[in-house]
Amino acid sequence: MSCEVPLLVADHVSRLYGSRIGCANVSFDLYDGEVVSVVGESGSGKSTLLSVLSGSTPATSGRIFYRMRDGNTRDLATLGEAERRLLMRTDWGFVRQDAAEGLRMGVSAGANVGERLIGAGERRYRRIRSEALDWMGRVEIDPMRIDESPQTFSGGMRQRLQIARNLVTRPRLVFMDEPTGGLDVSVQARLLDQIRSLVREFSLSVVIVTHDLAVARLLSDRMIVMRHGIAIESGLTDQVLEDPREPYTQLLVSSMLQV
Amino acid sequence: MTAVRIREATKSFHLHLQGGVTFTALSQLSLDVERGSCVALHGPSGAGKSTLLKMIYGSYRCDSGSILVEDVGGAIDVACATPREIMALRRRTLGYVSQFLRAIPRIGARDLITEEARVAGVEDEIARRRAETLLERLNVPARLWDVAPATFSGGEQQRVNIARGFVVERPVLLLDEPTASLDAANRAAVEDLVMERRRAGAAMLAIMHDVETRDRVADRIVEMRAPNGGGGLHV
Structure with a gap:
């Protein structure tokens, strides 16, 4: 069965900054429709790992494999620049904590969504506009605001627009870096619920970096705990949270707020 | 036919934050559950009842022994299965109703x-x-x-x-106090559901403190005791 071949494979991925470890020897497989959370505190290397996996930072050692849309699994380091750009523009998404980094703040909401479609080769203006409207509706942004700049949007709306922009090309893999960080709790709940249903609807594979174990619990199937750049523990999300093995994981879990 | 076959399952917790205390929750437990049967786990708190259910479900890791759950393509040993295998097992075979x-x-x-x-x-x-x-x-x-x-x-x-x-009509169901906060009418509704699933061939392990409910739905009671007689704590 083709779905049994992983979509993404990290094989002993390391990123060093001189003698300082960004992340070291991280290995895991990600399958279609699976959500893996990478948790840890600031400086644990989780964001470094995400940026290496998504190709924005080169790995110092180790390899990353990805099953392309044609079914062939490729070592990402061997992709040409054009192939890599196409991958990032269409088959991958990246949702950043700061929406201003993931969006183009100088153009309208509709253009933010449409731009990814154009990048994926769509040229029909009407089609682009109707897709943009459709996606704004999906993420619960009033379609009347399609021509407004995201500058006028609230934090939660910007984050939802960023998600629409990423998902409009129907990517198979989405990287998320603290997507709910810095938002009010009620806004966070709404966003989490939307991410959760979109992940299911489109059977997305997701690598999500978060320091919030409750977010990881709600969204992810599996969890990787990082500390000092090393993946110290991993497993089913409920297993890691209910039966943490490492001292540091026990500390993290016991520090989690219970409601 | 045996749906769940547990052999010498052992579980301890090493609590690093409490000075490295090791707490044995379950020691060398063996148990079979047949299809169409409901086994009620009975014993004082601390005897390892919930621990056992969580080990079968895969939320707790198993230190040693085996936990075989009959799945479509044959038995899966939860004690050593990969996260992905456990996820698939939960989707089609193994249900868990927590309190x-x-x-x-x-x-x-x-x-x-x-x-x-x-x-x-x-x-x-x-x-x-x-x-x-x-x-x-x-x-x-x-x-x-x-x-x-x-x-x-x-x-x-x-x-x-x-x-x-x-x-989802899963063939193996784990029930942790499903009737704990229900009134008589709702308890009866749950009992009916359990009995229907049993008659359809589901295998169940249940923790039920309510004696009447237990007598109505379970065909077997397994007594559990904390390992080493007491609270199971040893440093």
């Missing part, structure tokens, strides 16, 4: 139950109908169906949880 509902913000009761069935591959419309039938049988008033259960009473939450656990 408490883990509510999800903003999602209504009916959708919560429907979604559980959809993830297991049940078609949309059928999933929704099944969810509604269960909510009716469990006497959850229709005005609550579209309300997120976070604000429900304990008994209402528990019934939503039960509906969620029964909406």
Whole structure:
């Protein structure tokens, strides 16, 4: 069965900054429709790992494999620049904590969504506009605001627009870096619920970096705990949270707020 | 036919934050559960009843021994299965009804139950109908169906949880105090559900403190005691 071949494979991925470890020897497989959370505190290397996996930072050692849309699994380091750009523009998404980094703040909401479609080769203006409207509706942004700049949007709306922009090309893999960080709790709940249903609807594979174990619990199937750049523990999300093995994981879990 | 076969399952917790204390929760437990049978686990708190259910479900790791659960393609040993194998086993074979509902913000009761069935591959419309039938049988008033259960009473939450656990007809069911906060009428509704699933061939392990419910639905009682006689604590 083709779905049994992983979509993404990290094989002993390391990123060093001189003698300082960004992340070291991280290995895991990600399958279609699976959500893996990478948790840890600031400086644990989780964001470094995400940026290496998504190709924005080169790995110092180790390899990353990805099953392309044609079914062939490729070592990402061997992709040409054009192939890599196409991958990032269409088959991958990246949702950043700061929406201003993931969006183009100088153009309208509709253009933010449409731009990814154009990048994926769509040229029909009407089609682009109707897709943009459709996606704004999906993420619960009033379609009347399609021509407004995201500058006028609230934090939660910007984050939802960023998600629409990423998902409009129907990517198979989405990287998320603290997507709910810095938002009010009620806004966070709404966003989490939307991410959760979109992940299911489109059977997305997701690598999500978060320091919030409750977010990881709600969204992810599996969890990787990082500390000092090393993946110290991993497993089913409920297993890691209910039966943490490492001292540091026990500390993290016991520090989690219970409601 | 044996649906769950446990051999010498052992579980201890090493509590690093409490000075490295090791706590043995379950020692060398062996148990078979046949299809169509409901085994009630009985014993004082600390005897390892919930621990055992969580080990079978894969939420707790197993230190040694084996936990074989009969799946479509043969038995899976949860004690050494990969996360992915356990995820697949849970989707089609292994259900777990805990005492408490883990509510999800903003999602209504009916959708919560429907979604559980959809993830297991049940078609949309059928999933929704099944969810509604269960909510009716469990006497959850229709005005609550579209309300997120976070604000429900304990008994209402528990019934939503039960509906969620029964909406997919899985061949192995683990029940942790499914009737703890229910009144007599709702207890009876749950007993009926359990008996229906048993007659359909499901194997069940249940923790039930209510003696009447236990006598009605279980065909076997297994006594459990804390390892080493006492609280199971040794440093």
